[in-house]
Amino acid sequence: MKWLVLLGLVALSECIVILPLRKVKTLRETLREKNLLNNFLEGQAYRLSKRDTEIATHPLRNFLDSAYVGTITIGTPPQEFRVLFDTGSADLWVPSITCGSPACKTHNTFNPQNSSSFREAGQTVTIFYGPQLIHGLVGSDTVRIGNFVSLNQSFGLSVVEFGYDGVPFDGVLGLAFPSISITRAMPIFDNLWSQGAFSEPVFAFYLSKSKPEGSVVMFGGVDHRYYKGELNWVPVSHTSRWQISMNSTTMNGEVVACSHGCQAFVDTGIPSIYGSKEMVTNIHKLMNARPEGSEYVVSCDAVNTLPPVIFNINGIDYPLPPEAYIIKEKNSCISAFHGVVQAASSENWILGDVFLRQYFSVFDRKNERIGLAPAL
Known part of the structure; x- marks a missing residue:
């Protein structure tokens, strides 16, 4: 998997206060009189849900800041x-x-014969994640993410796996757009949306730093307790993966990458940050990083002296401090930046978990945009 290669009811006390009766206009009435009600409700749509059941947080476990993994069930009875x-x-x-495959022997496996709701699709599938791949069959069954139930959900069943030995997860649940589905099936988020599981077709991620617990993915709305300030919305530039336009990347006021604008993928399935080899080399020079195998080693003291790397997205700066992009591993420190060879005419970046630990992220399918705000 590319993970290797590009390798929370709060109880509220209710106080009843008896006051003299008098007619006071509600906020809704005031806004309606001023023709501002629709704008107000639209602006609040991602902070407040109409019913508690329309927004749900699902816990994720943080495995050494390298993968954020959640539990689902498939089948009847659930596996x-x-x-x-x-x-x-x-x-x-x-x-x-x-x-x-050896990887399958150390992971949970699905037994179709033990599920009364499983249906075969009669097709095979091969999915590549960089050099990693899975090959297998396609079927459909009932899939549950917490209280959300996706009926007749298509999914792949691997019979061959390459590159998944030792990873802390059994499989992958994709949340990108339907256009890149290899199985040509409706992805689970779209299926839930079409079945009316939530009113707002959004999901969001809060990724904890270092702690195994505390990370969540939320569906159907946004809990503002996980971020500070306001969400800044960025249009999706291409509706396949979650791709956005980026203006520049700077350190100490100097442009070190993306000098003429570039594209970036916001990707929860990648632990680090990836860019063109030439641009990442520029960053490593400023960090005084030295190559060691496939990694770049940095002095651990550099955390106290290096400037932030600043990504300018849609006119807003998103600083990444050195304590975020320098990763401690036992007795050494390594850079979270990785360079890959790209075509001379393009410059693409992948903003993975290193970036998303700093910024709470909201993925809005209806409006095709991503919301970012500093994570708490």
Whole structure:
């Protein structure tokens, strides 16, 4: 998987106060008189849900800041799986009980014969994640994410896996747009949306720093307790993956990458940050980083002296402090930036978990935009 390669009811006390009766206009009435009601409600749509059931947070476990994994169930009766919630892909897959690859022996596997609601689709599928891949069959069954139930959900069942040995998850749950689904099936988020599981077609991520607990993915709305300030909305530039336009990348006021604008993928399935090899080399020079195998080693003291790397997105600066982009590993520190060879005519970046730990992220399917705000 690319993870390797590009390798919370709050009880409220209710006080009743008896006051003299008098007619006071409600906020709704005042806004309606001034023709501002619709604007107000639209602006609040992602902070308040109409009913508690329309927004749900699902816990994710943080595995060493490298993968954020949540539990789902598939089948009747339910079989449990740990999956990577991935905004960089659109398919759901888990290992099949018939999988003979070594990776499958250390992960939970799905047994179709033990589910009364499973249906075969009669097709095969091969999904590549960089050099990692899965090959298997396509079926459909009932899939549950917390209280959300997706009926007749298509998913892949791997019978061959390459590159998944030792990963802390059984499969992947893709949250990108339907256009990149390899199985050509409706992704689970779209299926839930079409079945009326939530009123607002949005999901959001809060990724904890270092702590195993505390991370969440939320569906159907946004809980503002996870971020500070206001959400800044960025239009999606291409409706396949969650792709946005980026203006520049700077350090100490100097443009070090994306000097003429570039594209960036906001990807929860990637632990680090990836850019063109040439641009990442520029950043590593300013960090005094030295190559060591496939990593770049940095002095651990540099956390106290290096400036932030600033990504300017839609005219707003998103600083990434050195304590975020310098990763401590035992007795050394390594850079979270990785360079990959790209075509000379393009410059693309992947903003993975290193960036998303700093910024709460909202993915709005209806309006095709991403909301970002400093995470708490």
